[in-house]
Amino acid sequence: MTDTVTSTPTPAPTPPPTKSRPGGSRLAGVLRLREFPVALALIVLVLVTYAANPLFLSPQGTKDLLLNATIMIILGVGQALVIITRNVDLSVGSILGLVAFGTGSLFANVPGIPIIAVFAIGLAFGAILGAINGLLVTLARVPALVITLGTLYIYRGLNNAWAGGTQYFADDRPDAFGALSVDTILGFPLITLLAVLVVVVVAIVMAGTRSGRDLYAIGSDPDAAKLFGIPVGRRVFIAFAVNGVLAGLAGVLYASRFNSVGATTGTGLELDVVAAAVVGGVAIFGGSGSVVGAAIGALLLTTITSALTALRVDKFWQQAIVGVLILAAIIIDRVASIRTARRLRLSEARDV
Template sequence: MTAVISKKPAGAAMARGGALLRAREMGIGIALVLVIALTTLFNHSFLSASSVQQLLTGASIFALLGVGETLVIITRNVDLSVGSVVGLSAYVVGNTFVNHPQMPIIFGFVIGILVGAVVGAVNGLITTVTKVPSLVVTLAALYIVRGIDALIVNGKRIDPGSVPSGFQTIGYYNVFGVPLLFIIVAVVVAIAGYAMRSFRSSRELYAIGSNPDAAGLAGIPTGRRVFTAFLVSGSLAGLGGALFLAEYATVDSTGGTGYEFLVVAAVVVGGVAIFGGSGTILGAALGALLLNTINQSLGSLKVSPFWNQAVAGALLLVAIAFDRWLSLRVARSLKSEQGAHRDV
């Protein structure tokens, strides 16, 4: 009887935390609607079909990178190498098409994923085996991969004429008015979101982020799970590089520069706790869409591009502060209810 009663406070506190996170996702949706509505008042073309397609396309790669970043951050780690992986993957895929113009376009995506998987595996291996903080590991990987990219590119550029038209079609084709690029990413988001809710191995990522030591004592293979999170993040960044090439049909050594910080901001704004242990794939995708919409909105209103970064930084600070407040509130609620039940 005592054991059953003692679980109630934890369950109630977790339920309230989950409700607050769901409310946060709803808040992101409301903020998205408000930004679109206010911008449309001053620029009526903002809601045109072409403008909406640009919004969805522009957010797609960031949302894709956000899926992998979410897995890593939930485990109380971070992957800052995703932007450089996008650039390296995009160029390697493009250069492969230059040297093998008859190569089936599906191989382009396979090559991109493999490039990202190698970087992700190295990041995961170093983080889990040497116990070096992931912030240090992936920050170093950011510069190392960017340096390798610059060495390979050597001042050259992949031009649209070298990229197969069928591959480029993926970047601009619309299905009933919806960008194909957005549909591809939406499928990835849906699959990842389902996996995070349904599979035990995915749910164990939350346990690791909430309390790594307790997760290890409970028999969860923490090293293997964290390694897998980095591997998936790298693989999706590699896929993002291939999609980057399909969208822009050109790439040089600067491809993907700065993406890592925008992705982390989008994920955290979307409700993924920077301290680990909570968050959803859908929230991260909504965060990417919100930040991209704000950027497009400011651009359409001819506001200085400086404000894009300022707004992203402000939202990031607010999101981190909210995460901290939420975790403290849930902890206090759990402690007080456990004390009340002991008194009973």
């Protein structure tokens, strides 16, 4: 009698779990960044313009491109701080004009004044003007759009009364001060490197400190921010004051960059600054965006002007394209917000 041996079938080996590729997830994360479409548009614009006019990226052309964007980058960073808190500052052009004329006045009337002292006075002057905006917004509880529209005209009127028909020219300032926008390091103008330093420092503060993160919480939901113990009024005041400091810095650099400053310096600049921040991905409704995106938006807008000039496109189309970009940025942001809210509702429904 033979024994029959029954063999149990060997289970098929289970395939190892598939691991998501880190490179793919990183790439997806980059593509989802709010700044990515703006940076891509900037690169495409530069390449197309260079193909049509190779002089566009000549050493002098690149230097001019960076210099043209420097003032706007600094102003855009300050404006981003305010917009993130669900506010806006329309007076930055007037602040810049006052500080720029004050800078020219210091050099003309105080011979031998150190350049570092001029910078300190300009920053302090800008901080005071920005703090006035912050106090009015936080204490009066009136929309910042209304408050800063009023201070726009007040500051501009002060500049007109102070300057009158007086203008200060490049000959009235020290050569070392004018050299800030002429001298370069590795091809980058000194004032542009200063603007990059501003972007890096403010970006680190916004991402790595509680006060920076509080600004996003305030912009997302001011009432909820109060419930969590965030000092909303103080944070908004600081955002306006810092914006004033940066506008003061931009005013001093404006006096170094351009040949003359007077009563009309900075007129109309405020709308370009708001446009730069919005195009750079800073949500006009507050709560999202970054100062890096605002800086890229500022560079994109100034590059559009330079590129279309190099391509001999009429100035009307330059303004029209900027308007289209603003509308596109707002619509894209709104659509993204709706999709995010819908995904949250769906995930909550699945959890229930």
